[in-house]
Amino acid sequence: xxxxxxxxxxxxxxxxxxxxxxxxxxxxxxxxxxxxxxxxxxxxxxxxxxxxxxxxxxxxxxxxxxxxxxxxxxxxxxxxxxxxxxxxxxxxxxxxxxxxxxxxxxxxxxxxxxxxxxxxxxxxxxxxxxxxxxxxxxxxxxxxxxxxxxxxxxxxxxxxxxxxxxxxxxxxxxxxxxxxxxxxxxxxxxxxxxxxxxxxxxxxxxxxxxxxxxxxxxxxxxxxxxxxxxxxxxxxxxxxxxxxxxxxxxxxxxxxxxxxxxxxxxxxxxxxxxxxxxxxx
Amino acid sequence: xxxxxxxxxxxxxxxxxxxxxxxxxxxxxxxxxxxxxxxxxxxxxxxxxxxxxxxxxxxxxxxxxxxxxxxxxxxxxxxxxxxxxxxxxxxxxxxxxxxxxxxxxxxxxxxxxxxxxxxxxxxxxxxxxxxxxxxxxxxxxxxxxxxxxxxxxxxxxxxxxxxxxxxxxxxxxxxxxxxxxxxxxxxxxxxxxxxxxxxxxxxxxxxxxxxxxxxxxxxxxxxxxxxxxxxxxxxxxxxxxxxxxxxxxxxxxxxxxxxxxxxxxxxxxxxxxxxxxxxxxxxxxxxxxxxxxxx
Numbered sequence: 346x347x348x349x350x351x352x353x354x355x356x357x358x359x360x361x362x363x364x365x366x367x368x369x370x371x372x373x374x375x376x377x378x379x380x381x382x383x384x385x386x387x388x389x390x391x392x393x394x395x396x397x398x399x400x401x402x403x404x405x406x407x408x409x410x411x412x413x414x415x416x417x418x419x420x421x422x423x424x425x426x427x428x429x430x431x432x433x434x435x436x437x438x439x440x441x442x443x444x445x446x447x448x449x450x451x452x453x454x455x456x457x458x459x460x461x462x463x464x465x466x467x468x469x470x471x472x473x474x475x476x477x478x479x480x481x482x483x484x485x486x487x488x489x490x491x492x493x494x495x496x497x498x499x500x501x502x503x504x505x506x507x508x509x510x511x512x513x514x515x516x517x518x519x520x521x522x523x524x525x526x527x528x529x530x531x532x533x534x535x536x537x538x539x540x541x542x543x544x545x546x547x548x549x550x551x552x553x554x555x556x557x558x559x560x561x562x563x564x565x566x567x568x569x570x571x572x573x574x575x576x577x578x579x580x581x582x583x584x585x586x587x588x589x590x591x592x593x594x595x596x597x598x599x600x601x602x603x604x605x606x607x608x609x610x611x612x613x614x615x616x617x618x619x620x621x622x623x624x625x626x
Numbered sequence: 627x628x629x630x631x632x633x634x635x636x637x638x639x640x641x642x643x644x645x646x647x648x649x650x651x652x653x654x655x656x657x658x659x660x661x662x663x664x665x666x667x668x669x670x671x672x673x674x675x676x677x678x679x680x681x682x683x684x685x686x687x688x689x690x691x692x693x694x695x696x697x698x699x700x701x702x703x704x705x706x707x708x709x710x711x712x713x714x715x716x717x718x719x720x721x722x723x724x725x726x727x728x729x730x731x732x733x734x735x736x737x738x739x740x741x742x743x744x745x746x747x748x749x750x751x752x753x754x755x756x757x758x759x760x761x762x763x764x765x766x767x768x769x770x771x772x773x774x775x776x777x778x779x780x781x782x783x784x785x786x787x788x789x790x791x792x793x794x795x796x797x798x799x800x801x802x803x804x805x806x807x808x809x810x811x812x813x814x815x816x817x818x819x820x821x822x823x824x825x826x827x828x829x830x831x832x833x834x835x836x837x838x839x840x841x842x843x844x845x846x847x848x849x850x851x852x853x854x855x856x857x858x859x860x861x862x863x864x865x866x867x868x869x870x871x872x873x874x875x876x877x878x879x880x881x882x883x884x885x886x887x888x889x890x891x892x893x894x895x896x897x898x899x900x901x902x903x904x905x906x907x908x909x910x911x912x913x914x915x916x917x918x919x920x921x
Contacts, residue, residue: 361725368717369734375794376737378760379749391758437649440642450639458911459650465848465907466654467855469876470896473883474657474664497654504646523631529638558742560858561876565884576744580862590752597745608740609733 383407383595390590406591415570416596419578422488423600426574427556430495434552435545437496438503443533445504446511447519457508464501468561471497476565488572494562499552506551510544511537550611554604575600665893675890682894691870691878692895698785699874699899703854706792711846713793714800721801722808739798747862750791754778754863784864784872792859796849803845807838840913847910851903875899 382390386403389395410416444450445457475494484490518540519532527535538545560576567573570581579600582592665682669675686692721732738746753761754777762774777787811834819829835842857876860866866873866881873881875895883892 358725361720361723364716364720365725365727365731368720369731371794372735372738372798375746375749375753376741378753379745382752393757395758395760395763397760437645441646444639444642445646448635448639448642450636450643453639453643456643456646456650460646461911462907463650463654465851465910466658467851467876467903469855469857469879470661470900470903471654471657473879473889473893473896474661477660477664477889478657493653496649500646500649528631529634554740554742558744560744560862561880565880576742579744579748588752590758593748594752597748601741601745604742605737605740608736 379594379597379601382590383598385591387591406595410592410595410599414578414582414592414596416575416578416592416599418571419573419575420599422572423557423574423576424603426488426491426495427553427603430492430499430556431549431552433492434496434499434503435549438500438507438548439538439545440533441500442504442507442511443537446508447516447533447537448529460501460504463497464505466497468498468559472561472565475562479566485566486568486572488567488574490566491556491559491563491574494566495556495559499555502555503548503552506548507541507545510541510548514540547611550607554607557604661893661896664890665897667890669889669893670887671889672887678890682891683898686891686894686898691873694870695873695875695878696899698870698872699854701785702789702792702856702860702874703850705789706796706853707846707850709789709793710796710800710849711842714797715804717797717801718804718808721805735801736798738795739802743795743858744862746791746795747859750787750794751778751863754787778864779868781868781871784868788860788863788872791863792853792856795859796853799849800845803841804838807841808834811837843913844910847906847913851906851910854903854906 381399383406384402384404385399386401386405389399389401445453445460475497479485479490479494484493514537518536519527522532522536558576559574563574563577564580567577570578573581575596579593579596582589582596664675666677666679667675668678668681717735721728721735753759756762756774756776756779759774759777761777762771765771765775775783777783815833815837816829819833824832855876856874857880860872860874861877861880864872866877870878879892879895882888882895
């Protein structure tokens with residue numbers, strides 16, 4: 346009995362490792378291939394029988410990327426758009442979420458519901474009218490238009506997350522502050538913000554990556570390379586139908602770095618699921 | 627004193643909500659209404675336009691391409707969701723076990739979700755390349771195929787190719803949401819079931835699944851909405867081709883609007899799927915709403 350139990354245990358451990366290896370290979374192989382390709386010389390890359398491990402190593406693709414293309418400009422644009430759209434979203438989401446979770450006024454529930462609907466309203470429905478509207482107000486082909494348009498998904502996302510965090514903070518602490526003569530703004534700044542700071546940091550991380558990864562709006566709203574972000578910059582590395590894979594792969598590696606680093610930093614907060622706020626535990 | 631606080635509360639409530647209301651009803655709301663109106667016109671960029679009634683709608687409904695695209699969208703959404711759910715669940719069960727190296731597996735499996743979607747799309751497009759792509763080379767070397775698979779240009783395969791990439795990128799979302807759910811299950815429930823003589827399968831069906839049912843529903847709904855509207859993945863890998871074989875509503879809308887320059891018609895395509903979206907949204911709202919009131 347005990348012996349067979351131990352045997353079962355061994356089989357289980359072996360199974361766990363087999364599935365783990367499959368999972369890791371499946372998840373990481375494309376990443377490996379992207380990084381590998383970015384360091385492989387063209388001559389070897391365009392061989393009919395590519396090898397899993399490169400026999401030559403080159404930095405040419407990166408050198409070309411930084412000296413011969415305007416990818417650095419795209420990168421700076423991405424940083425600009427992501428940082429500022431996140432900051433704008435955070436400001437309005439913090440005040441908005443505070444109002445919707447702590448203040449009593451008419452129409453609160455209605456606003457809450459409308460945020461939820463806009464959180465799930467996809468860009469694929471809105472991109473054409475956005476394009477027309479943005480051209481009308483004279484912001485066509487201007488990266489600053491993205492700062493406004495990205496709010497359509499970042500603010501609903503941030504509000505959604507922050508409202509659930511704010512609800513979890515006990516009201517007693519603010520009530521004590523009110524007795525001491527604090528008003529609501531002071532309560533928000535002195536009580537709520539310090540407690541919610543770690544959650545706000547996580548929300549900011551995800552807001553940043555949402556904006557960093559955005560493709561469709563950037564595709565229709567910016568047309569000249571000097572206004573474009575990395576997501577579009579990478580797709581520009583082709584002559585008509587011929588893709589310049591060396592540049593595409595090296596720029597992909599660079600474009601992945603900020604998001605991956607932020608995700609890894611936020612990883613330990615992901616225990617309750619990627620949807621943390623929406624699927625709150 | 628108390629009175630002035632309440633007064634301030636109302637005033638501040640309106641001030642703080644104003645930007646949100648502006649966003650939802652002006653920045654999002656106006657374009658939505660505009661979409662609806664333009665879908666009844668023959669708008670093209672650079673030309674004047676006039677109302678054509680329901681002409682755009684009649685045309686798209688008569689167009690076999692529209693139905694092909696709609697069919698593709700459903701195949702894409704359903705197969706992606708089912709496979710992401712099953713595989714995400716399986717890997718979540720795996721990562722819920724304690725074993726050496728779990729941390730590494732966990733971080734590795736998060737990576738596909740962490741990298742930008744368009745990076746994933748480009749990388750897979752390169753791996754799918756029929757001359758230099760690594761996937762065909764591997765399949766050939768292990769004797770799986772004789773001639774290269776035309777991942778991107780075979781009409782019967784292109785849709786499968788983009789489905790694979792969506793699954794690759796989407797498993798972590800299911801995995802980590804479900805894992806979060808699994809970790810909240812009280813182990814005493816399993817012990818009780820064991821005492822009652824329930825075997826592994828019964829414990830899974832009677833304890834595991836019911837305990838994480840809310841998480842499963844919400845994760846599936848959110849992912850369904852995202853997958854249904856996925857653009858980047860398909861546009862960057864196949865461009866919807868060959869001959870619309872892998873085209874879905876979002877890519878079809880884009881190419882109708884910006885490549886064929888038929889805005890009015892493209893918007894009619896957009897509007898035609900709104901009922902499906904609204905149903906999904908209402909279910910999602912109900913599910914999440916009822917889930918919150920439980921607490």
